[in-house]
Amino acid sequence: MKEQRHSDFQTPPGTLTYNPTELLICTAARLMPDNTTAFIGTGIPMLAASLAQKMHAPNLVTVFEFGGTGAILEKLPLAVGGECTFHRAVAASGICDIVETAQRGFIEYGFLGGAQIDPYGNLNSTVIGDYCQPKVRLPGSGGANDVGSHCWQTIAIMRQDKRRFVEKVDFVTTPGYLSGPGAREAAGLPPGTGPYRVVTNLAVLGYHAESKRMVLLATQPGIPIEQVFANTGFELLVAEVVEENSPPTAKELQILREEVDRDHLYI
């Protein structure tokens, strides 16, 4: 296994094909440094963490809400409490211990999803429409609010379109920068925490240091900036230099397809 671990991302010779899910996974994986802690949910973050462990971050410390710390991600859990989430882990405890560990400041990265996101990174996974007369009742916060409250840096992974990237979310399930600079601290959330990145099928976005509004940092391979704007329902800031992400490498795709998700449960 050792020889398959890389710390660099090489662009393969020739053109590779990959689907949007594979792109999201590879992009998210690259954001996970070695020897850090990451609060992982099921789905794409899980696949990204597994890929990162097999590429550049063999000692990425995965933390799962219901008790797993430091699992080796050999198989993909379909549930956030499944055996895979504490397989060969250093500790298997419970939800209070895990979220309190985050509350104590031990968890660097947290991964989030949602049905809607606003310019300040606030996320909605509770209802579409009016809360009391919901058009769609979504699952609710789950661990998202906890991750968004306690992790130092959160990374949202979403598909990007105008229904999802909105000026105002219908319900703030999970705190981003709330109403803007200073709002998290004023609300009592731990200082220095907040949204860090949004990974989408079109782009990677960050947040402006002062205004805390969303900033376009990089486009996904082959995506023109205009397409990102056209799929964003609010005014998007733009970094001085907008990078274009390198596409998934042959190595990344091979590991993803042959090791991470060999049963093709997700990809």
Added chain:
Amino acid sequence: MKEQRHSDFQTPPGTLTYNPTELLICTAARLMPDNTTAFIGTGIPMLAASLAQKMHAPNLVTVFEFGGTGAILEKLPLAVGGECTFHRAVAASGICDIVETAQRGFIEYGFLGGAQIDPYGNLNSTVIGDYCQPKVRLPGSGGANDVGSHCWQTIAIMRQDKRRFVEKVDFVTTPGYLSGPGAREAAGLPPGTGPYRVVTNLAVLGYHAESKRMVLLATQPGIPIEQVFANTGFELLVAEVVEENSPPTAKELQILREEVDRDHLYI
């Protein structure tokens, strides 16, 4: 072992000799019913619980502060966290779990000691003299305040004299009825809790249902009521009928000396 368990206390033929410690142990043991929970410290309560288990209360559930629940008291611990406190126990957890179990109302009896007690059963184990210029610095609350706050009924075990039974304790380490009726509830302590008995070398005392002041219920074998008064530094109420305790039985003494404390660590 089974044939040595009795649920009645028989007075032996002839006169037995026993020392004051043995008397305290036997008197306290008789107060522990079968199938109840009792918060046990080291020393006399521990010996009494062991004796009770071997006499009339084989299923007395002992609870020790640092984590032992339901230990079979085969040996005597010299420390409140010793192996004997969770020997063949049903659970070995930690101090928070144990005291929270008491806080949730699961522990019926709690045993206490102290350097001073007042008519309302308030106990001092912190200082003799002024707190800021102490004549004697005592060990402090330890678990006593927790036991006195959360257990339904507390039993103090003390030697009785005017230095110890005082109108006002120098320091209220552990709450009895505080300043009298309603004071515990007003302070926020759980309703329905409070001092139940005081076992001394001279007497067994209780508390008046309304006034919450200490009441003489029974004298120890051969002790005249006057001797109890003479060794009490405050006005003592007296029950309508003051019983005289029956002395330790031959069976109790035999089990105490040959099984409970066969190495004579305490007696």
Added chain:
Amino acid sequence: MEVIQSGIGELIQPPDVNAFREWNRAKPKALIDKRMTEAEAVSRFIRDGDYIGTELYGTVRCPMSLINEIVRQGITDLRVAGQGVFELDMLLADGRVKALDVTYIGLEVYGVSNCLRREVESGRVETCVEWSNAAIAWRFKAAAMGVPFIPVRSMLGTDTLKYSAAKVVKCPYTGDPICLLPALILDVGLIHVHRADIYGNAQIDGISGFAAEMARASKRLIISAEEVVSNEEFRCHPDRTIIPYYLVDAVVEAPFGSHPGEMCYVYVRDEAQIREWVEASKEIETAQAYLDKYIYGVSNHQEYLEMIGQEQLDNLNRMAKRETDERTTP
């Protein structure tokens, strides 16, 4: 310590810690054989309108055989702590839920719960109150401690807090705003474990989710266990006891009690069965047909397992065994 904000959600179950103390005092402390069937446990200890909770999570170590029995016995108007997947879907599908403290109700990788959507969007679930996952677990923790609230730093600044029954106060030590969650005391808790003795002492392998907290937050507690073992197992290893017997009212022996969910080291989840429900749950009629077949169509858990078939169960065992071997031989 002023109250800065109060959530407008209903406090479905008020944190009456004194009444809880009285209740706990009256529970028997004797070692009593508490074994019984799912049918007896449910009929003796769960009533219409009760506030119930399940641990761990829909497809992982979840008391499915007990949930199925609740549906079978027609218990209704339930108030529920809603951290759930498969188990809450069964109750929602059959319209048994009146009020929800909801954190997450969905099908994880398979998306939103159509049962939740139908019941909430139609108003048949009359009351929804929002919380985070940890908030629900912490509310159990407060109850387990025997205190009426617990301070946390989740939920602050969000609509999740606004539509909860939490309060924000100014911390008297730091001066910063902090969220107080009210203790959540259950009428009935349902927990599935790896093994228990006849008195109710229980052990869990692997992650323990929120079992310790919920067990201690329940007025009545029904344990189902893959295996009932001797009391000796507990007396020899008292540090493995996560639930002591005096908390427990009923012990139900339920092999494959978490099916179609998984039980770590014992069996993996039954993906085919789960997918069958995911499909069935999409429409009222097909969901009802699923219930008719797998719950109403059998009279107990044993018959349910017979319908699943020994071959499939053996298969799920075998796959878990393989995981366990990999665990110990890297």
Added chain:
Amino acid sequence: MEVIQSGIGELIQPPDVNAFREWNRAKPKALIDKRMTEAEAVSRFIRDGDYIGTELYGTVRCPMSLINEIVRQGITDLRVAGQGVFELDMLLADGRVKALDVTYIGLEVYGVSNCLRREVESGRVETCVEWSNAAIAWRFKAAAMGVPFIPVRSMLGTDTLKYSAAKVVKCPYTGDPICLLPALILDVGLIHVHRADIYGNAQIDGISGFAAEMARASKRLIISAEEVVSNEEFRCHPDRTIIPYYLVDAVVEAPFGSHPGEMCYVYVRDEAQIREWVEASKEIETAQAYLDKYIYGVSNHQEYLEMIGQEQLDNLNRMAKRETDERTTP
């Protein structure tokens, strides 16, 4: 939620949970070999004036080899969470303690601590603040949760509360008075365990006292272990890990590290040695002579054990072995 009463005791260590978060963020999360000697662990991680705490309790699973090294290195002006027996007596006997959050400091069956008396009655311990045993453990629990306080129903109505730094507030849910304890964050925690790996993952057998809470409440954490075992032990049984490696700064292999106290299932307490201290502690001179012989007279824990003698250590092992056999064969 009004503050009804504030204890007049000094808040020796304020509950700065935000600074604690920053500290924890900076701790390395990599798997690093943290093995070192007592001498190295103490000199690298403990400084004059630090606020320290030990777990469990003076004569039971107590980090005595670390305490002896603190004395040997002359670390002083310590502020200490004082739930202790033998270990705090050593520090008090040598005048190393400046401030005490005190719950119980005594010799259990052997009565009051003469060292405590001398140091407090003379005013050499400048600050004493009162708490109950559970209050100290709960203060660690609050820190372990990462919140500035925790509500409890201990201490209410007493002088223990008056001379503490606790506060009484009106509960915003029940209206009843309730006690709030400030989180206690240690500069250094010292915990002795049955086994650890080289990274700091640790297991404890039997009762766990307040190890889980204190480990999580410590900015720097020194673990001493009877045995250092392979990481594989932990990966195969992750549910046995009570302290995960990332909390730990130093791992000290210390067989008989709790001597003269006991270590359940491994060795019993050394009653002769304890009595020797009980006698010696009565006067300053004899106490100092004891320290001269057993701490200053040896250069490390190994030499200390040699002074105790292999025969005696074997004997203590044998007696514990007998207890263990009795445990499993009733």
